[in-house]
Amino acid sequence: MTSSARPKAVRTDGGDGSRVLVYNPVSGNGSHTDEVYDLADEYDVTVRETKKGGDAIAFARETDADLVAAGGGDGTLHEVVRGLYEAEKLDSTTVAVVPTGTGNNFAGNVGIESIADGFEVLDGGERRAIDLGVANGQPFVNSAIAGLTADASSETDADQKDSLGVLAYVVNTVRTAADFEGLDLSIETPDDEAAWTGKAAFVLVGNGRRFPVEGRTQANMEDGQFEVTVIEDRPTGKLVGEATLRRLLGSDTGNITRLEAPELAVSVNGGEPGTFSLDGEMLSARELDLETRPNAVTLCVGEAYDPTPPAVE
Numbered sequence: 001m002t003s004s005a006r007p008k009a010v011r012t013d014g015g016d017g018s019r020v021l022v023y024n025p026v027s028g029n030g031s032h033t034d035e036v037y038d039l040a041d042e043y044d045v046t047v048r049e050t051k052k053g054g055d056a057i058a059f060a061r062e063t064d065a066d067l068v069a070a071g072g073g074d075g076t077l078h079e080v081v082r083g084l085y086e087a088e089k090l091d092s093t094t095v096a097v098v099p100t101g102t103g104n105n106f107a108g109n110v111g112i113e114s115i116a117d118g119f120e121v122l123d124g125g126e127r128r129a130i131d132l133g134v135a136n137g138q139p140f141v142n143s144a145i146a147g148l149t150a151d152a153s154s155e156t157d158a159d160q161k162d163s164l165g166v167l168a169y170v171v172n173t174v175r176t177a178a179d180f181e182g183l184d185l186s187i188e189t190p191d192d193e194a195a196w197t198g199k200a201a202f203v204l205v206g207n208g209r210r211f212p213v214e215g216r217t218q219a220n221m222e223d224g225q226f227e228v229t230v231i232e233d234r235p236t237g238k239l240v241g242e243a244t245l246r247r248l249l250g251s252d253t254g255n256i257t258r259l260e261a262p263e264l265a266v267s268v269n270g271g272e273p274g275t276f277s278l279d280g281e282m283l284s285a286r287e288l289d290l291e292t293r294p295n296a297v298t299l300c301v302g303e304a305y306d307p308t309p310p311a312v313e
């Protein structure tokens with residue numbers, strides 16, 4: 001049956017269950033479902049559609065597929081990896097990404113630019129063993145960020161995500177949290193128990209992504225290291241927006257500290273817990289213990305993926 005003849009209510013796909021796409025139909029602008037089913041049919045991929053948040057975790061936990069693709073944005077990928085991690089299936093399952101989300105930051109970082117690209121790469125693309133981040137027992141693939149207000153990521157709109165990419169969440173916080181006072185933090189690494197102490201505007205811990213001022217945001221995902229960027233909150237200079245933030249990340253102001261470490265403990269000093277984002281999922285904690293699980297995720301990557309991206313200047 002051709003795709004145009006297929007009744008929309010009874011979509012089919014050609015899969016036998018060995019390759020499963022966990023698909024979030026409301027990710028992005030929600031208009032990709034026909035394309036997704038057509039390509040799933042072509043590539044023999046079984047589709048499981050989520051009905052609500054959390055379904056992708058459950059589907060990934062339950063599956064016996066050899067390959068599980070996350071059809072959605074960063075949130076769906078996060079849930080898929082979490083489900084596989086919780087069910088201890090990462091060793092035996094290949095993970096793929098079909099980017100139907102809004103920002104699709106992670107997909108871009110691993111060289112997957114379109115839905116068609118995602119299917120092509122899951123079918124015949126290179127497999128790489130990339131690191132997984134774990135923070136207080138919860139896995140993340142892209143980044144952990146401290147210094148956000150709880151509503152910041154949900155208020156980040158699609159245009160911001162497109163034009164600013166990784167800086168969108170941070171910039172948005174700066175705009176919406178006029179009274180944001182920064183966080184009194186201590187950061188400990190295996191090499192240095194006082195790696196950083198002070199008032200931070202943001203701590204950006206990158207596993208799959210990193211935070212340069214300009215240019216490619218793909219981190220080295222296979223080195224067992226987090227790339228950490230700490231932006232100090234200076235009492236004299238309020239962060240006022242995107243231009244300031246870009247200047248700050250430019251590092252010539254002395255407000256930026258960059259660290260690399262396989263493990264990290266971020267402690268919030270004083271009374272209140274801090275809010276952290278793990279791949280966009282919010283978490284409240286007084287201390288965040290982060291560690292890398294080197295090469296724990298077998299991932300299908302596109303041609304533009306670079307196993308050893310040049311260091312940030």
Ligand SMILES: Nc1ncnc2c1ncn2[C@@H]1O[C@H](COP(=O)(O)OP(=O)(O)OP(=O)(O)O)[C@@H](O)[C@H]1O
Nearest residue numbers: 027028050051053072073074075076101102103104
């Ligand atoms: N059927 C559904 N209905 C409503 N929400 C859903 C459904 N399935 C998943 N979700 C939730 O949708 C949220 C957003 O998904 P996702 O991050 O994949 O897309 P996005 O926000 O468009 O993309 P990105 O994160 O890359 O910008 C997730 O938090 C997920 O829990």
